[in-house]
Amino acid sequence: MPVTRGSIYKDMMTLPITLCAAAAAAAINLWLSVRIGMIRGAKKISIGDGGDMELIARMRAQANFIENTPIVVVLIAVIELARTGNIWLAGVAGIYMLGRVGHGIGMDGGPLRFLRGVGTLTTMLAQLGLGVWAVSIALDM
Numbered sequence: 202m203p204v205t206r207g208s209i210y211k212d213m214m215t216l217p218i219t220l221c222a223a224a225a226a227a228a229i230n231l232w233l234s235v236r237i238g239m240i241r242g243a244k245k246i247s248i249g250d251g252g253d254m255e256l257i258a259r260m261r262a263q264a265n266f267i268e269n270t271p272i273v274v275v276l277i278a279v280i281e282l283a284r285t286g287n288i289w290l291a292g293v294a295g296i297y298m299l300g301r302v303g304h305g306i307g308m309d310g311g312p313l314r315f316l317r318g319v320g321t322l323t324t325m326l327a328q329l330g331l332g333v334w335a336v337s338i339a340l341d342m
Contacts, residue, residue, distance in 0.1 A: 276331035
């Protein structure tokens with residue numbers, strides 16, 4: 202049977218949960234970058250942090266996102282590959298991304314500073330839960 206473009210795509214795994222998580226991560230990373238740029242522009246700090254604590258906090262929020270998100274997205278992908286995605290995996294991905302937004306907002310301090318801790322906790326729990334889930338799949342094979 203000849204292979205057509207349509208038949209190739211029908212046979213490929215699309216990993217919809219992973220794709221959505223990666224898209225959300227890209228959007229959040231862009232948002233975190235824009236927030237840094239706003240401070241840089243307002244305070245005329247083009248390189249480094251200029252010792253400005255507000256800029257340092259926003260830079261750390263993005264750095265923390267970049268430090269944690271790749272492993273979470275990889276874990277989501279391998280779990281989805283091993284076990285077709287389900288509502289629980291989608292839920293973990295969504296809660297993780299919401300937690301990262303909360304962390305970014307909480308890093309600004311003020312009345313919403315508690316969101317930093319919420320974001321940190323959701324990050325730790327997501328990594329722990331996804332890691333345990335991945336190991337349980339590996340041991341079940």
